[in-house]
Amino acid sequence: MTEESNPKTQIAWVPEFIYVENRFEPNHALVCDAAGLIVKVVEASALTDEKRINLPRRAILPGMVNAHSHAFQRVIRGRTEYRTNTPLNQQHRDSFWTWREMMYSAATRLTPEDIYDASRMAFLEMALSGITAVGEFHYLHHAPDGSPYDDPNLLAQEVIRAAGDIGLRIALLRVAYARAGFQLEPNPRQARFIEADAAVFLRNLEALAASVRSPTVREGSAQQPGAEESRTALPHGRASDTSWIGIAPHSVRAVPLNYLKELIRYANQHDLKIHMHVAEQPAEVSVCVEEYGRTPLALLQTEDLLSNRFTAVHAIHVTPKAIASFAMTGAMVCACPTTERNLGDGVVPADEYLKHQVAICLGTDSHTQIDLFEDARELEYHLRLQKLERAVLSVRSPTVREGNAQRSDAEESLGALPNGRASDTARYLFDCATVNGARSIGAPGGALAAGKPADFFTVDLNDPSIAGASNDDLLPAIVFASSRAAIREVVVAGKPIVSEGQHLRQEDIVERFNELQKKLW
Numbered sequence: 287m288t289e290e291s292n293p294k295t296q297i298a299w300v301p302e303f304i305y306v307e308n309r310f311e312p313n314h315a316l317v318c319d320a321a322g323l324i325v326k327v328v329e330a331s332a333l334t335d336e337k338r339i340n341l342p343r344r345a346i347l348p349g350m351v352n353a354h355s356h357a358f359q360r361v362i363r364g365r366t367e368y369r370t371n372t373p374l375n376q377q378h379r380d381s382f383w384t385w386r387e388m389m390y391s392a393a394t395r396l397t398p399e400d401i402y403d404a405s406r407m408a409f410l411e412m413a414l415s416g417i418t419a420v421g422e423f424h425y426l427h428h429a430p431d432g433s434p435y436d437d438p439n440l441l442a443q444e445v446i447r448a449a450g451d452i453g454l455r456i457a458l459l460r461v462a463y464a465r466a467g468f469q470l471e472p473n474p475r476q477a478r479f480i481e482a483d484a485a486v487f488l489r490n491l492e493a494l495a496a497s498v499r500s501p502t503v504r505e506g507s508a509q510q511p512g513a514e515e516s517r518t519a520l521p522h523g524r525a526s527d528t529s530w531i532g533i534a535p536h537s538v539r540a541v542p543l544n545y546l547k548e549l550i551r552y553a554n555q556h557d558l559k560i561h562m563h564v565a566e567q568p569a570e571v572s573v574c575v576e577e578y579g580r581t582p583l584a585l586l587q588t589e590d591l592l593s594n595r596f597t598a599v600h601a602i603h604v605t606p607k608a609i610a611s612f613a614m615t616g617a618m619v620c621a622c623p624t625t626e627r628n629l630g631d632g633v634v635p636a637d638e639y640l641k642h643q644v645a646i647c648l649g650t651d652s653h654t655q656i657d658l659f660e661d662a663r664e665l666e667y668h669l670r671l672q673k674l675e676r677a678v679l680s681v682r683s684p685t686v687r688e689g690n691a692q693r694s695d696a697e698e699s700l701g702a703l704p705n706g707r708a709s710d711t712a713r714y715l716f717d718c719a720t721v722n723g724a725r726s727i728g729a730p731g732g733a734l735a736a737g738k739p740a741d742f743f744t745v746d747l748n749d750p751s752i753a754g755a756s757n758d759d760l761l762p763a764i765v766f767a768s769s770r771a772a773i774r775e776v777v778v779a780g781k782p783i784v785s786e787g788q789h790l791r792q793e794d795i796v797e798r799f800n801e802l803q804k805k806l807w
């Protein structure tokens with residue numbers, strides 16, 4: 287008997303319910319090996335010699351993936367909620383652009399240690415809310431005066447170190463930022479971001495890739511045949527299970543077209559994930575039209591820069607026609623509704639994306655709140671307010687909704703629930719927070735199945751926010767109503783990082799963050 291198939295070395299997590307294959311299974315166990323991979327999900331009665339961890343009144347769900355984060359922005363939470371008096375605000379109208387000035391005032395002052403402390407705080411809160419992997423859209427590279435540190439990736443390394451301390455998996459999406467914008471003078475407050483040409487950016491990216499490449503494939507892990515081979519062939523993206531890199535051209539505003547093309551070519555060659563802010567603000571769209579005669583989505587598409595490794599972050603100010611073409615490329619969208627509502631960005635037309643089967647993932651972005659369930663429910667709620675309609679995001683096909691007898695594949699797989707209920711909106715939103723997020727940033731988790739990592743969280747079925755839910759109502763109760771207090775255990779690669787709602791290093795992290803805030807403000 288090999289070690290990995292020996293039940294004595296395996297751990298069986300035995301809750302009341304496990305969310306597997308889109309439903310909650312009662313009386314099942316999640317069995318993991320010593321390497322932190324899921325061996326199987328079986329009926330609890332079939333367990334033999336595994337070490338049991340009983341979790342009465344708990345449900346296990348796959349860990350959530352936060353696909354868009356700027357960790358350092360945690361320091362400005364609560365500090366931008368007032369009307370400003372700046373040259374940008376001549377009509378007494380605050381916006382994303384006036385908020386950005388306030389954000390820059392923090393971004394220009396943080397030391398490497400501050401960035402580590404702020405990132406730890408953001409990642410701690412993510413862990414406490416059931417997130418097990420994060421895509422960090424990282425654009426602070428240099429010292430405040432714009433001079434590179436001796437290690438050009440010093441700040442990226444601080445962010446990766448912070449994620450490692452918390453126990454989160456991290457995709458460090460290294461940001462390229464070349465200019466203030468079309469026909470704009472350089473902005474000294476962006477000096478920390480700027481790498482003026484693609485060659486410099488790619489050299490620094492490769493250095494970062496080399497440093498996260500070290501951990502090797504674990505022995506005895508339940509990998510697909512050939513997985514190791516493909517990793518050797520992909521030296522940059524997926525060398526480590528806990529941290530890896532991706533490419534993030536900041537936006538069409540900040541990265542001119544030729545630079546952008548070089549980055550995309552490189553990412554495609556090396557199979558790296560690509561994330562980019564797209565159409566967050568109407569002004570970004572109009573300036574792009576001025577510069578290129580095309581909207582950002584049209585520019586990306588006509589230049590053949592979109593693919594299934596591309597995630598467009600926000601993608602709010604787009605037309606239905608552009609969405610139809612975007613869908614053909616296999617690219618996906620990352621919505622950040624708690625930030626988008628805070629900044630007055632607009633509403634992601636998720637119903638149009640769904641209609642064209644564009645996958646959406648979720649991000650907490652500016653960390654005005656860190657609660658991916660809130661982002662999930664807002665994706666739906668913003669559309670309800672806009673359309674005066676309920677259950678807008680339904681995976682039932684439009685033809686079914688219009689009375690056609692034909693059922694979609696997605697609806698078929700929902701199965702029939704008692705009383706005719708089908709919690710398809712909750713399921714759609716939870717997929718955005720899990721499988722779609724994992725796909726977007728290239729994380730190994732997203733679902734609970736054999737061979738996947740044991741990345742999961744538990745909810746307390748007696749928590750007042752969800753108490754009384756039946757098996758069938760549990761997912762909508764969790765997605766639409768759970769509070770963070772309901773989340774009790776969070777496990778990454780089989781190892782608990784949160785137990786009984788607490789992280790082991792929580793006190794120290796919060797204390798250091800309090801000190802940082804006192805120093806900054």
Ligand SMILES: [Zn+2]
Binds near residue numbers: 652
């Ligand atoms: Zn962002």
